[in-house]
Amino acid sequence: MVDQMRWDYLYRFYDRYKENGFKRLLNEGFSNENTYINHLPTVTAIGHSCVYTGSVPSITGITGNDFIKEQEGRKTYCTEDTTVNGIGTLGKEGQMSPRNLLASTITDELKLATNFRSKVMGIAFKDRSSILPAGHFADAAYWFNDAGNWITSSYYQQDLPSWVKQFNQEKRINAYLKDGWNTLYPANTYTQSSPDDNPYEGPMSGTKHPILPITAEILEKNGPHIIYSTPFGNTFTLDFAKEAIKREKLGNNPARATDFLAISLSSTDAIGHQYGVNALEVEDMYLRLDQDLSSFFQFLDQEIGAGKYTLFLTADHGASHNNPFYIDHKGSGGYLDANLLKELNQQLKATFNVDQLIISFENDQVHLNHRLLTQRQLNEPAIRDFIVQYLRKTPGIAFAVDMDKVGSSSVPLPIRERIINSYNYKCSGVIQLIFDPQWKTGSSHQTGTGHSAWNPYDAHIPLLWMGWGIPHGSSNDVVSMCDIAPTLAALLHIQEPNGNVGKPIRFIDRQVIQH
Structure with missing residues (x-):
């Protein structure tokens, strides 16, 4: 690899x-x-x-x-x-x-x-x-x-x-x-x-x-x-x-x-x-x-x-291409607000009277403070809905998808399949963020490249x-x-791995591409 x-x-x-x-x-x-x-x-x-x-x-x-x-x-x-x-x-x-x-x-x-x-x-x-x-x-x-x-x-x-x-x-x-x-x-x-x-x-x-x-x-x-x-x-x-x-x-x-x-x-x-x-x-x-x-x-x-x-x-x-390079050459793209997590937590506090409900955006997912939700007996579906509605209005975010509702979401099927494939409720956030093409977290001063x-x-x-x-x-x-x-x-001629969801590739009857 x-x-x-x-x-x-x-x-x-x-x-x-x-x-x-x-x-x-x-x-x-x-x-x-x-x-x-x-x-x-x-x-x-x-x-x-x-x-x-x-x-x-x-x-x-x-x-x-x-x-x-x-x-x-x-x-x-x-x-x-x-x-x-x-x-x-x-x-x-x-x-x-x-x-x-x-x-x-x-x-x-x-x-x-x-x-x-x-x-x-x-x-x-x-x-x-x-x-x-x-x-x-x-x-x-x-x-x-x-x-x-x-x-x-x-x-x-x-x-x-x-x-x-x-x-x-x-x-x-x-x-x-x-x-x-x-x-x-x-x-x-x-x-x-x-x-x-x-x-x-x-x-x-x-x-x-x-x-x-x-x-x-x-x-x-x-x-x-x-x-x-x-x-x-x-x-x-x-x-x-x-x-x-x-x-x-x-x-x-x-x-x-x-x-x-x-x-x-x-x-x-x-x-x-x-x-x-x-x-x-x-x-x-x-x-x-x-x-x-x-x-x-x-x-x-x-x-x-x-x-x-x-x-x-x-x-x-x-x-991906370096974002400043791409934008400077008149391509569309941008960066999410660096204070997005802080601002969203402030909005949640003002609405639900509880601070720090979101602990992280790790892996472009919203991770909630589940201990706090349990202790305060908060309405998690209402909180999720509030977060989704807020993030949908954020520049650079194409979709914010509640994982309990992904099957009925308006996300294009190929992306929806990726979201479902990636969700493990024990170690994934409850809301998946999908950015607009060539949008990233970070700042306009970033060098090199990234991926995710x-x-x-x-x-x-x-x-x-x-x-x-x-x-x-x-x-x-x-x-x-x-x-x-x-x-x-x-x-x-052996058994495929026990969690396999892939299919064997057929190597025959393929058109040879001339290089």
């Missing part, structure tokens, strides 16, 4: 891709050109969980990177688990597990189908991007900490394997960053090069302007974790994945069972958030990622054998397949991110 990869990046930079990276996937494998996310918000934790469960937040319980447990009013991180300890680290960054994920994953089902003879591993810089795909029965999930090491938790292991310790001790980050970050090709040949220094991009810490090159000295001053915010983070992740394949004998299982390695590349998200969609840095990152993928595919051919592995590439979400909306810029993602069981071709049929897990189940 490539974090924050918009579908159009396959073609925006296509002319500069080499033959054995993205072009190999397109020209040798199968591309589902119209793959969409069917949940809200479009964020990392939900995207990764939905791909691997074939399910949606209403069933998986993963309703955001963070979400509020409604009856407690407590904010919860998607993979937090205080019952486990970090392995290879101290503190909260290691106290993680998949326990908040209520549904099984395709990786879990593979474990069950082979009576746990299959090896399953997850690898990503982000803990949630490693843990949620690897599932409940994984042999290991590894993620990256601030000290620059690959770590795990006692949910999986009581000690890091010797090969992981050795990999950490080698301090490879220094080698990746020793030459700084310059453009792969002359900067003036990039489609996003004019201008590179602009107010829509955010500079890296230690720099005054968002431009390349960034020297090795600046990168070093930022500490080892800065590799996450450079293209070399993808290289580093794939190199760790190669080491895992070799040392764990993935794909060469002595029990002759199928193994599963779930990899997520997170640096694409960090760089996108920093610089935005229309940035030379993002273009350079994808050109470098193309080379990294070429190297990784070649490694798989040599280590496992061409045609003896099945690979898919997709994204957890896309990204139903709109195609956030919800249209790539889906490419290659290898065993995959014919060459492409299809313009609309498919869902939730269709990936049941497709893998069909290929492997």
Whole structure:
């Protein structure tokens, strides 16, 4: 999975891709050109969980990177688990597990189908991007900490394997960053090069302007974790994945069972958030990622054998254009009033004589203070109706939907389906906000990009397949991110995940698109 990869990046930079990276996937494998996310918000934790469960937040319980447990009013991180300890680290960054994920994953089902003879591993810089795909029965999930090491938790292991310790001790980050970050090709040949220094991009810490090159000295001053915010983070992740394949004998299982390695590349998200969609840095990152993928595919051919592995590439979400950039170029859009929550609570107090009835707008949802509602024996339906009517008059809000009335709402069906798919009454707000296109929370001074909306810029993602069981071709049929897990189940002849709502993708009888 490539974090924050918009579908159009396959073609925006296509002319500069080499033959054995993205072009190999397109020209040798199968591309589902119209793959969409069917949940809200479009964020990392939900995207990764939905791909691997074939399910949606209403069933998986993963309703955001963070979400509020409604009856407690407590904010919860998607993979937090205080019952486990970090392995290879101290503190909260290691106290993680998949326990908040209520549904099984395709990786879990593979474990069950082979009576746990299959090896399953997850690898990503982000803990949630490693843990949620690897599932409940994984042999290991590894993620990256601030000290620059690959770590795990006692949910999986009581000690890091010797090969992981050795990999950490080698301090490879220094080698990746020793030459700084310059453009792969002359900067003036990039489609996003004019201008590179602009107010829509955010500079890296230690720099005054968002431009390349960034020297090795600046990168070093930022500490080892800065590799996450450079293209070399993808290289580093794939190199760790190669080491895992070799040392764990993935794909060469002595029990002759199928193994599963779930990899997520997170640096694409960090760089996108920093610089935005229309940035030379993002273009350079994808050109470098193309080379990294070429190297990784070649490694798989040599280590496992061409045609003896099945690979898919997709994204957890896309990204919108930087709002000030979009508006300055005469596109419609805007920002919600930063004081909206405060003002709405004041209006509720004036009407119902109770303060702080709304505790949060987390995940673009209205979260009520349920303890207060119970203590004061307040009329919750009346309060919800008041909030909906108020928000409908707010500039930038297209729909404010009471979740008890969503089935009869006037929201267009595709958006209504996403709202329903995303509502879990234990950890979702009672009212869903849908913004006008290109409207956001935040301010007009924001740089870089964001994501969370139903709109195609956030919800249209790539889906490419290659290898065993995959014919060459492409299809313009609309498919869902939730269709990936049941497709893998069909290929492997195993049961689909227990919360699956997706359908297997048919690879035959498709018109081949000439690139």
